Amino acid sequence: xxxxxxxxxxxxxVDKNRNYYPDATTHRAPHKPFLLLxxxxxxxxxxxxxxxxxxxxxxxxxxxxxxSTVMPPGRRGLISYPFYHMRSEPFWKLIPNPGxxxxxxxxxxxxxxxxxxxxxxxxxxPLYALLVDPVFRERLRTALVQTYFDPAGQSMVxxxxxxxxxxxxxxxxxxxxxxxxxxxFAASNEEDAVRIRDQGFRKAIVSLYDHRCALCGIRMxxxxxxxxxxxxxxxxxxxxxxxxxxxxxxxxxxxxxSFDEGLMSVGKNYEVLVSxxxxxxxxxxxxxxxxxxxxIFMPGQDRFRPDQNNLAHHRQEIFMR
Ligand SMILES: [Zn+2]
Numbered sequence: 017x018x019x020x021x022x023x024x025x026x027x028x029x030v031d032k033n034r035n036y037y038p039d040a041t042t043h044r045a046p047h048k049p050f051l052l053l054x055x056x057x058x059x060x061x062x063x064x065x066x067x068x069x070x071x072x073x074x075x076x077x078x079x080x081x082x083x084s085t086v087m088p089p090g091r092r093g094l095i096s097y098p099f100y101h102m103r104s105e106p107f108w109k110l111i112p113n114p115g116x117x118x119x120x121x122x123x124x125x126x127x128x129x130x131x132x133x134x135x136x137x138x139x140x141x142p143l144y145a146l147l148v149d150p151v152f153r154e155r156l157r158t159a160l161v162q163t164y165f166d167p168a169g170q171s172m173v174x175x176x177x178x179x180x181x182x183x184x185x186x187x188x189x190x191x192x193x194x195x196x197x198x199x200x201f202a203a204s205n206e207e208d209a210v211r212i213r214d215q216g217f218r219k220a221i222v223s224l225y226d227h228r229c230a231l232c233g234i235r236m237x238x239x240x241x242x243x244x245x246x247x248x249x250x251x252x253x254x255x256x257x258x259x260x261x262x263x264x265x266x267x268x269x270x271x272x273x274s275f276d277e278g279l280m281s282v283g284k285n286y287e288v289l290v291s292x293x294x295x296x297x298x299x300x301x302x303x304x305x306x307x308x309x310x311x312i313f314m315p316g317q318d319r320f321r322p323d324q325n326n327l328a329h330h331r332q333e334i335f336m337r
Pocket of ligand 1: 229230231232233234267268269270271272
């Protein structure tokens with residue numbers, strides 16, 4: 017079975033275009049390899065638990081992590097494309113939602129569209145059994161990596177796979193508050209260690225706040241799994257090396273910038289503080305003024321709420337009254 021599926025993985029039907037795809041992907045479209053690598057990762061993390069592959073945010077997020085690591089900046093990669101076109105491979109069967117059984121000519125330009133039409137995709141049972149096994153799973157990964165990437169690409173894809181795995185474990189530690197640091201993940205260099213930490217912290221915070229900005233409440237995801245929010249440290253990591261959820265806030269880009277610049281903060285009763293400085297000169301702070309004194313959005317469980325000691329530090333050291 018292993019050799020059967022390794023062979024299929026090595027013979028994926030992918031576009032080839034010397035002018036469009038870089039050396040790193042051997043001038044071939046990396047969509048299908050990235051999707052399969054993402055499925056391998058999520059199965060290894062115990063997040064895919066059956067042979068039905070759902071078009072989830074996590075799957076898109078993992079796909080995007082490979083894409084942004086390997087592909088040149090500005091090149092857009094949509095996971096909806098391989099999710100649909102993988103049907104040309106014998107191990108992938110799309111599962112239509114009721115009412116969508118026979119609708120040819122659909123447009124699959126986004127995951128939202130995929131989710132509307134399909135409940136997911138079913139992969140062969142024997143393939144899923146291989147993916148659950150740590151040894152066989154890595155053999156399948158190796159087949160993909162060695163077939164579709166040049167040595168530079170192999171190195172990027174290989175380290176991204178390790179980072180995805182470690183970041184997932186790190187995210188679990190952020191939530192439990194264990195946060196033993198990166199020692200146990202054996203990052204091969206400082207750059208990878210930073211990426212594991214950043215990615216793990218982001219995963220944990222964004223999921224605890226369900227993609228909602230703590231300060232303004234905005235929640236926006238693109239159909240392909242890009243989210244407007246980021247994970248912010250209340251007290252800078254460089255100061256206390258504190259990656260616990262209680263030192264984090266999920267913030268949209270504008271609120272993150274405003275928080276770091278000291279234009280916004282959080283009060284003793286978890287209310288939004290807006291600095292008077294936003295009004296000076298020719299500023300036009302718009303909706304930010306309307307947020308003043310409103311309660312912030314927080315995770316449901318108390319133990320994940322921002323620590324008031326951390327917030328006090330931000331009010332004293334960063335916030336401009
Ligand atoms: Zn915001």
